[in-house]
Amino acid sequence: MSDDVLAIDLSGVVAEQPDPVLFATVSGAHLYGFPSRDSDVDLRGVHLLPAAELVGLGEPEETRSRMWDRDGVEMDLVTHDLRKFVRLMLRRNGYVLEQLLSPLVVHTGEAHRELVSLAPGVLTRHHAHHYRGFASTQWRLFEKRGELKPLLYTFRVLLTGVHLMRAGAVQADLRALVDEPGAPSYLPDLMAAKAEREHGAADVDRERVADDVERLHGLLDEAQQLSGLPDAPSVRAALDAFVVRVRLEGAGVGAVG
Numbered sequence: 001m002s003d004d005v006l007a008i009d010l011s012g013v014v015a016e017q018p019d020p021v022l023f024a025t026v027s028g029a030h031l032y033g034f035p036s037r038d039s040d041v042d043l044r045g046v047h048l049l050p051a052a053e054l055v056g057l058g059e060p061e062e063t064r065s066r067m068w069d070r071d072g073v074e075m076d077l078v079t080h081d082l083r084k085f086v087r088l089m090l091r092r093n094g095y096v097l098e099q100l101l102s103p104l105v106v107h108t109g110e111a112h113r114e115l116v117s118l119a120p121g122v123l124t125r126h127h128a129h130h131y132r133g134f135a136s137t138q139w140r141l142f143e144k145r146g147e148l149k150p151l152l153y154t155f156r157v158l159l160t161g162v163h164l165m166r167a168g169a170v171q172a173d174l175r176a177l178v179d180e181p182g183a184p185s186y187l188p189d190l191m192a193a194k195a196e197r198e199h200g201a202a203d204v205d206r207e208r209v210a211d212d213v214e215r216l217h218g219l220l221d222e223a224q225q226l227s228g229l230p231d232a233p234s235v236r237a238a239l240d241a242f243v244v245r246v247r248l249e250g251a252g253v254g255a256v257g
Helices: 011-015 028-032 051-055 082-090 094-101 110-122 127-145 148-167 187-196 206-226 236-250
Strands: 021-027 041-047 063-070 073-081 105-107
Touching: 011 021, 011 105, 021 028, 021 094, 021 110, 028 041, 028 148, 041 082, 041 105, 051 236, 073 082, 082 094, 082 110, 082 236, 094 110, 094 127, 094 148, 110 236, 127 148, 127 206, 148 187, 148 206
Parallel strands: 041 073
Antiparallel strands: 021 041, 021 105, 063 073
């Protein structure tokens, strides 16, 4: 990981978790290609609960969240139990796919690599709904606060969605999307401004950016209609078998099937 802030040794964070971590990656602004000097580090991943916690009478802690300061950097860690994470993958959740496929890997292993190999079979044309909704939420936040961060998130999300519909692949880094057909030419300038301050105001022509956001929504609609992606995941059975096998192996039962 090339960013200076990511030069922090994050392996200890994984070791501190109460249950085994199958993978941990960096998400957020570092993944999206426009971190600021004062950006926090968003760690996302999957933990593996003991089988007894899932078959007993108690309510398992399927999602864990923690925020703290480490070496002067604010850390934000969120992990899901494997079963919940895979269920989110099957619900057309682009956010968890971006976490799974993030190139900023803190911790990995065979289970992570296998899950990555199954990810293409989860992609559908209906993932456009996720990106459309996420973009609308960020745009409303920009209209309310006038900050550069939600504006860049709006553009990033829309361009990621368009790219997914066209190319059938997840690309969350805005730096790799600025040359995509339809991307506004001023995005590199906005990214450079964002690098100086996490919550700075957006010095933009609001009418112009509103027109560009509306145009990108149209491109996303068109890309979804023309997409060669299927209507439903093709790997549901494979993911089910994967979750069962990893859980039993983690419980010391051994592989099944």
